[in-house]
Amino acid sequence: MRSILVLDTSAVIAGLAPGLVDAEQVTVPEVLEEARDICSKLKLETAVLAGKVRVKEPSRKSLEMVRDKVEHSGDTVSETDVKLLALALDLKERAEIVTDDYAIQNLATMLKLPYRRVAMPGIKEVLRWEAICPACGSKFPPTATSCLICGSPLKRQARR
Numbered sequence: 001m002r003s004i005l006v007l008d009t010s011a012v013i014a015g016l017a018p019g020l021v022d023a024e025q026v027t028v029p030e031v032l033e034e035a036r037d038i039c040s041k042l043k044l045e046t047a048v049l050a051g052k053v054r055v056k057e058p059s060r061k062s063l064e065m066v067r068d069k070v071e072h073s074g075d076t077v078s079e080t081d082v083k084l085l086a087l088a089l090d091l092k093e094r095a096e097i098v099t100d101d102y103a104i105q106n107l108a109t110m111l112k113l114p115y116r117r118v119a120m121p122g123i124k125e126v127l128r129w130e131a132i133c134p135a136c137g138s139k140f141p142p143t144a145t146s147c148l149i150c151g152s153p154l155k156r157q158a159r160r
């Protein structure tokens with residue numbers, strides 16, 4: 001069974017594009033509210049609308065379990081983080097938290113929940129290609145073979 005990615009706000013801010021990830025993804029409503037910068041917000045909302053990310057509330061039982069751990073850890077985490085960890089707990093062994101937040105990673109370890117940082121293995125598939133002219137630097141779609149400006153053969157490179 002494939003794991004379900006549990007998205008934290010930091011993951012989206014760090015550049016994860018949920019709409020391009022080929023995996024089941026979930027998050028809590030508060031993460032959508034926390035994504036304040038327009039780019040992260042759009043990425044998340046688009047992914048939710050496209051059905052790529054499901055927005056769920058964690059169970060009360062998991063919430064209590066996480067709150068208890070937080071009290072003992074002394075870590076400073078927001079209510080959003082608590083809910084996110086609880087949601088991951090609900091999904092049990094299928095969950096994988098995606099986060100760049102150290103406190104969440106620490107608590108995830110304590111709760112025996114797997115997590116990964118944003119450097120996603122899937123990121124390579126997301127690379128777009130373009131054709132560039134080595135002579136004059138003009139850029140063309142990846143299917144072009146020679147430069148329309150100077151006629152030089154084009155090279156393919158990853159677009160950033």
Ligand SMILES: [Zn+2]
Pocket residue numbers: 133134135136137138147148149150151152
């Ligand atoms: Zn050229």
